Amino acid sequence: MIIQLSKQITEEQKQLVFTSIEEQNCKWREIDTQLGSYLLVLGKIGFDIRLIGNLPGITDIHRVTDDYKLVSGKWKTHPTAIVLDDQVSIGAGDLTVMAGPCSIEGEEQILATVEFLEKLNIRIMRGGVFKPRSSPYSYRGAGIDGLKLWHSICAPRGIRIISEVMEMDQIDAMYPYVDIYQVGARNSQNFNLLDALGRIDKPVMIKRGLSGTIDELLYSAEYVFSGGNEKIILCERGIRTYEKAYRNTFDINAIPILKEKSHLPVIADPSHGTGIRSLVEPIALASVAAGADGVIVEIHRTPEKATSDAQQTLDFDEFGRLCAKARAVYNLVAG
Amino acid sequence: MIIQLSKQITEEQKQLVFTSIEEQNCKWREIDTQLGSYLLVLGKIGFDIRLIGNLPGITDIHRVTDDYKLVSGKWKTHPTAIVLDDQVSIGAGDLTVMAGPCSIEGEEQILATVEFLEKLNIRIMRGGVFKPRSSPYSYRGAGIDGLKLWHSICAPRGIRIISEVMEMDQIDAMYPYVDIYQVGARNSQNFNLLDALGRIDKPVMIKRGLSGTIDELLYSAEYVFSGGNEKIILCERGIRTYEKAYRNTFDINAIPILKEKSHLPVIADPSHGTGIRSLVEPIALASVAAGADGVIVEIHRTPEKATSDAQQTLDFDEFGRLCAKARAVYNLVAG
Amino acid sequence: MIIQLSKQITEEQKQLVFTSIEEQNCKWREIDTQLGSYLLVLGKIGFDIRLIGNLPGITDIHRVTDDYKLVSGKWKTHPTAIVLDDQVSIGAGDLTVMAGPCSIEGEEQILATVEFLEKLNIRIMRGGVFKPRSSPYSYRGAGIDGLKLWHSICAPRGIRIISEVMEMDQIDAMYPYVDIYQVGARNSQNFNLLDALGRIDKPVMIKRGLSGTIDELLYSAEYVFSGGNEKIILCERGIRTYEKAYRNTFDINAIPILKEKSHLPVIADPSHGTGIRSLVEPIALASVAAGADGVIVEIHRTPEKATSDAQQTLDFDEFGRLCAKARAVYNLVAG
């Protein structure tokens, strides 16, 4: 059960609510986020709502039968929009497009990408500076200095930055330079990291694990929300199956089911989701048709020269076409 | 290597071609379909095309590096359209919609469905009369009598019938009453059945196996084509993965990759592909956005009363809306 | 519910039982096998056993809560043994070993294998004459003539033959020459074939499907049993997973769980189960340690010259060592 508390609730009124819950032999957990105050009442089925429903300081009470609570779509009637500024928001009725290289390489590359994104009126640039790599001998990214350089180019132009955080230690270091933290597939169940991201006030995009279930992704989001951060974006990026024709099997079904089960915005990553350049456009369009709030796409001025993920990276022309079609499909389906 | 032969080729000219191939120590296999004559040259890499290219009776020669040959997209520049009649064709530039109940139940049900399909200008009705069931104690379908009844209602109205064949014996029995044979997921690698379907002249729609690979589906199609039947439709219907949130995981990636690897039309089955009613529409739209030539959907006047598959069956209103949106997406993406 | 009928039950007594069941609004299905007579009462939970328990002609009554009934371990207290002759039985307290080439090639190969098996006191030889192949252009086996030749060599020596049947038509043709019919992974849910095998009196070994579930395998066995044939062997042969280090992922867990859920003997196929020669011995030993009643192994005098499956085939020496160890592990674990 989720009890929404008024922002004006007094300490005294709160105590009254606590007592009332305890009298019914229930446990509660208080959650304060940037946006609201909640009491979670856990582990009881027969709780009598009428006994607390009229207490002062309570805004609303919702029964949520799912095991995840705060991210469930059962209590929030409107989908959540993540607002970054006047011009940039996610899940607010426009198609969100995030694009950029797999790895941040240097000034020239950043600048070329930024200028191209501006032409297409895209306001969020993706890029990796800490790269999770299967092999310890692979390139691990430009690091915090790369991020600072990137930020110095984007910030004056109002281009927002999304980048992956791999480790609790990096959260503070990245904070001034990043607008959205991305949790990668391999850290999708790094619970300490998720806990820590619950304590900051910037949006977090959580990618589904390599073989993460829908429920596990929602639980991971619940970690962040219950830690105090409501600004969560879910991302489908392909799962592992027996099929070897693509690097990952983009799971289109995840999009409508996440939209159904949760109030959080859902972004599709067709680049990692397939690992094949020619599949990026059709899967991006499919995702939008299936109800995704946006797409995140790997692009590079010269994909064949990209430091990483060249085989799934679009060039600017390909991406421009994808973008136009995706917006048309979005308007058709959402309209 | 595929050698296309002229229909006017004489027996003498043919012998000359055979000899020429054998002189290069290659084996050939002659394939005659409803539409053409082909020689497959197998198992040789260094074949010198110039030595036979100018022989009389040869229309064209194509190198195909895939292991499947005749169904490969490498030799046929235009996608194949399956033409049933003036009004009904598949893969010819219009969205194909097939719809109907999981199981054929009786006259009233058939009639209601047919009349509804006619209103939506849908010309192909699906339905099962031989039902593959995991348990021997489940209902196994209305059988050949059900098919006859169904045909007696559809034929006068020009509504075409697609229905599953489970066994070689049924091919002849079904022949007068069916317009498209469907090979189900469980028979996707029933090679004797595929061989036998290669010897008839009606279209065959092959569903991908429960955990069939893209290559296996194309090989199964190659069985039918090399048996003499070019009229083949491929169908994605969901695969088995670890995810339990849906009955099957509809593999959207299969659609663009099958279109890329093969010249055959591709149909999406979002009903079996997900097993969840609320997912049928978004996955149908996604499939069309990803390039599918059509969709096949389970519908029922009163889904909750359907003999089988009730939980994934749309009612007529839901399907009407899906249909309108799917056509709009098709026109947008294909246009 | 399973009602075991006495072999001496009269027609009159039977009618009494039927009437009694129908009076409780239940449906029954009569099943006569080589070994017994059963009435299955389906689809009723609240059936009152006392009302029929004392009727003449009833030997025993068992409630079985599984959806599969006759193959369930819930009603049969002793594991089933499949007895071929005085010396050859499966599941009767000795380790069963079946071995032979992937494909039957010719007299010399058969003879060499038979003589080797005799030295190891192995009484069942495996081999394929009808080969299910993904590609229509692959070798499809020596056919019925190959089987006849093979039988002519084995029969005088008392070596029993297990071979795959792919199609209903082949059942009768193979009958005089085969001792155990094998249903391959791709036909594991070919229900018409399973039905037909229920009507014969020779043992049937059913392989688990490429991505068949435990329940589906048991349901497939239920098809054969309810068709009238109790002589069923289950076979684990590896499943499809994301892992590419082996051709299939041998599912060791299937062995103890099948032994727990069913009374049927379970054979392990480590050759197809892994597809890697060096893994055949450890997986064979593991299977025996996990409770398998036997193993079926691909062997060839000169594996590198085998017509098919060379990469997973053991030579005679390797197999001899495997055999000795497997018997020692069996005696240790079963003892």
Added chain:
Amino acid sequence: MIIQLSKQITEEQKQLVFTSIEEQNCKWREIDTQLGSYLLVLGKIGFDIRLIGNLPGITDIHRVTDDYKLVSGKWKTHPTAIVLDDQVSIGAGDLTVMAGPCSIEGEEQILATVEFLEKLNIRIMRGGVFKPRSSPYSYRGAGIDGLKLWHSICAPRGIRIISEVMEMDQIDAMYPYVDIYQVGARNSQNFNLLDALGRIDKPVMIKRGLSGTIDELLYSAEYVFSGGNEKIILCERGIRTYEKAYRNTFDINAIPILKEKSHLPVIADPSHGTGIRSLVEPIALASVAAGADGVIVEIHRTPEKATSDAQQTLDFDEFGRLCAKARAVYNLVAG
């Protein structure tokens, strides 16, 4: 390529080696572990070994074609043993058994377990104090205080402790109280954690990811080794598949293939590997038969009262029987 350096190598000699490598346009990476000094030469195929083979200070040179190098079995002819003390070593020719509860609960529980382990002559106790849980609302373990209590009971008796580390921060805090760090399945690709564990001198057991590949597990081990810690144990604990009959699908194939590809010891976890109590013994025996160096098993005095994982936990009697059988199988197979 791996160049083993003498411990007596002088700085001058080292420089000579570096120069020689660079002259061939190769990059090198120096790795110092508790046990040895290595130079990895990466990314070159045509390196001429003769040019450096005779340089002073070089003990041995090995070409390793795998992408992982130091953990590969291609350069180390003898399997690695992890020696904890005179009595406790892993991979040294005796079956290693680790056992204990899922979660450390309190003094009484610890003491009962320790005394039981001593009776069976088992020297390594497992237990969780930091628990990775899908839901943020589940119990997360007794924490560092639980570990201290546990250690205070085990240390005087010479019982060694293996416990999971979830986060870089915990490494130092746990250090005085833990003998083997366990990296859980969800952190199997937490590369920062693996890097950090490479900098300590206690053994690390790495569990395969939920859907980790064999190669990924070896790469994760390579992170630890190349970080400076050679004491690595690999652990198979079940993977995700479509099969729902067990919680995970224990992948028996991983055991022989890891032993083949790597020189590191391999431990089987049949408890998490199956999630089903009745399967723990057969899968443990199977693992030993397949070549595992040991098993790790969840046990509890009263499994039904365990804080977590009750459904897969053995009681003491069951485990005693398992242990005796596992040792017999080990002696048979290894002997």
